[in-house]
Amino acid sequence: xGDVLRVIDFGPVSPLRSQTxxxxxxxGVSEGEPPTLSFxxxxxxxxxxxxxxxxxxxxxEYCHREGLPIYRRMVGGGPxxxxxxxxxFQICLPARAAPALRQEALRMLLEPxxxxxxxxxxxxxLDADLEICDGDRKICGHGAGQIEDAVVVCGNLIQRFDHxxxxxxxxxxxxxxxxxxLRLMRRYVAATPADPQEFQAAMISAYxxxxxxxxxxxxxxxxxxxxxxxxxxxxxxxxxxxxxxQPPARTPARTVKVRAGVWTVGAASGDARIVVSVVRGxxxxxxxxxxxxxxxxxxxxxxxxxxxxxxVPDVLARFGDPGRQLAAAFAGADxxxx
Amino acid sequence: xxxxxxxxxxxFPLALxxxxxxxxxxxxxxxxxxxxxxxxxxLGIETSGTLAQLSFLAAGTExxxxxxxxxxxAAKFVGPLVSPVSGTVLAVNDAVVADPxxxxxxxxxxxxxxxxxxxxxxxxxxxxxxxxxxxxxxFAARLAGxxxxxxxxx
Numbered sequence: 001x002g003d004v005l006r007v008i009d010f011g012p013v014s015p016l017r018s019q020t021x022x023x024x025x026x027x028g029v030s031e032g033e034p035p036t037l038s039f040x041x042x043x044x045x046x047x048x049x050x051x052x053x054x055x056x057x058x059x060x061e062y063c064h065r066e067g068l069p070i071y072r073r074m075v076g077g078g079p080x081x082x083x084x085x086x087x088x089f090q091i092c093l094p095a096r097a098a099p100a101l102r103q104e105a106l107r108m109l110l111e112p113x114x115x116x117x118x119x120x121x122x123x124x125x126l127d128a129d130l131e132i133c134d135g136d137r138k139i140c141g142h143g144a145g146q147i148e149d150a151v152v153v154c155g156n157l158i159q160r161f162d163h164x165x166x167x168x169x170x171x172x173x174x175x176x177x178x179x180x181x182l183r184l185m186r187r188y189v190a191a192t193p194a195d196p197q198e199f200q201a202a203m204i205s206a207y208x209x210x211x212x213x214x215x216x217x218x219x220x221x222x223x224x225x226x227x228x229x230x231x232x233x234x235x236x237x238x239x240x241x242x243x244x245x246q247p248p249a250r251t252p253a254r255t256v257k258v259r260a261g262v263w264t265v266g267a268a269s270g271d272a273r274i275v276v277s278v279v280r281g282x283x284x285x286x287x288x289x290x291x292x293x294x295x296x297x298x299x300x301x302x303x304x305x306x307x308x309x310x311x312v313p314d315v316l317a318r319f320g321d322p323g324r325q326l327a328a329a330f331a332g333a334d335x336x337x338x
Numbered sequence: 339x340x341x342x343x344x345x346x347x348x349x350f351p352l353a354l355x356x357x358x359x360x361x362x363x364x365x366x367x368x369x370x371x372x373x374x375x376x377x378x379x380x381l382g383i384e385t386s387g388t389l390a391q392l393s394f395l396a397a398g399t400e401x402x403x404x405x406x407x408x409x410x411x412a413a414k415f416v417g418p419l420v421s422p423v424s425g426t427v428l429a430v431n432d433a434v435v436a437d438p439x440x441x442x443x444x445x446x447x448x449x450x451x452x453x454x455x456x457x458x459x460x461x462x463x464x465x466x467x468x469x470x471x472x473x474x475x476x477f478a479a480r481l482a483g484x485x486x487x488x489x490x491x492x
Contacts, residue, residue: 049418050411050414050416051391051409051411052390052391052393052409052411052416074416075414075415075416076390076411076414076415076416077414078414100361101385101386101489102386102387102412102413102415102417103386103387103413103416103489104489106413123400129413130413142414143414143415143416144413144414144415144416145415145416145417146415146416146417146418175413244393244409245393245396246393246435246436247432247435247436263476270364334437334439336439337388337439
């Protein structure tokens with residue numbers, strides 16, 4: 001793959017360009033341009049969806065009202081809120097230069113970022129879920145994918161994080177679910193106010209060292225610039241935003257992944273409503289509403305705290321018909337994934 | 339479809355009634371004259387991580403051997419599903435799109451991915467592993483390699 005790491009600092013750019021610029025670079029790398037480390041900072045807030053995710057997960061009405069554009073990226077992960085408090089990086093290699101196994105590729109391409117965080121004084125680590133964390137808090141949102149014959153991993157330095165807005169842009173049917181998601185977002189997603197210039201320098205050094213490449217500041221080529229125009233149009237189209245065709249959602253339950261191993265779940269069956277937060281497979285908190293539960297509500301909520309997800313139906317069943325109705329609602333969530 | 343002949347290879351099921359693309363872990367099973375089902379074997383699935391999402395080319399779309407016929411997302415990594423054969427997509431398994439875990443639970447059965455009409459059955463199938471002994475040796479060697487490198491737990 002040659003001996004050069006092309007480094008492109010796109011600087012502050014529009015929300016659209018904060019996506020399409022690095023996608024254009026990825027297509028360039030696929031066509032033979034050198035491995036590329038790029039940086040972008042959106043000049044205005046927006047929302048971005050992972051390749052497969054449903055647009056229905058985003059509160060489009062709120063985003064429209066607030067003037068927040070919504071774009072779909074070609075790499076994975078969920079819907080996220082981005083603003084100028086976040087510096088984004090993208091490392092892109094020819095696919096043949098990355099391990100064929102995606103977990104290995106992810107590890108290889110995230111470990112230099114961990115080293116860069118550490119170099120600027122953040123005690124970061126790559127956890128077993130391949131998330132960059134400080135303790136049990138996620139400090140870098142990442143996504144990855146193969147674009148033609150290039151592998152790209154994206155992430156960010158979160159200098160400031162608007163937890164409230166990051167939760168508000170999500171379409172959540174229940175105020176209780178929104179409140180619990182915000183609570184966990186605040187608990188498990190943290191900003192790291194490192195100096196962005198120092199972080200950027202540390203990133204360049206860490207990736208060049210890890211990949212054994214010589215740093216060469218660069219820009220998009222003419223061909224990549226031409227591709228950028230097409231990408232601008234593609235990413236602005238209704239068809240692209242709609243995403244790949246998917247069958248209707250399997251379950252009526254709404255789940256939100258706050259970070260790996262940390263979820264909120266909201267579900268309803270008839271007039272029974274259940275909101276549960278799950279941390280590492282165990283219920284953290286529960287919020288229940290069901291006709292007939294009456295004075296047992298608090299007892300049922302307390303009984304669920306600390307219970308493995310798989311045991312939730314059995315615990316609820318102790319509370320008679322209302323409990324069974326809540327269990328039926330909860331069955332709408334795929335507990336095996338939580 | 340004929341009953342599936344499945345053997346156990348060091349804890350992983352291996353179906354011997356179909357052909358395999360060695361690099362991608364895709365299987366191909368003839369489903370009628372000039373037609374085949376495509377799926378992914380358990381090693382391919384295990385080494386992908388927990389499947390989060392699957393998407394495929396729509397029915398009626400042409401596909402080419404060595405080119406993507408869909409996308410698989412695991413661990414927030416979206417990567418191509420590479421077709422072992424050329425032809426036209428006849429059907430997509432909507433059940434596995436709705437529930438990617440189906441491919442993990444039943445990789446040789448209900449977790450199939452797409453059905454295709456083959457445009458070069460003889461040529462494409464000849465390029466795949468088809469002999470039971472050869473398939474077993476390949477699968478065992480891949481598994482040993484994954485375990486040696488820690489990709490799959492011992």
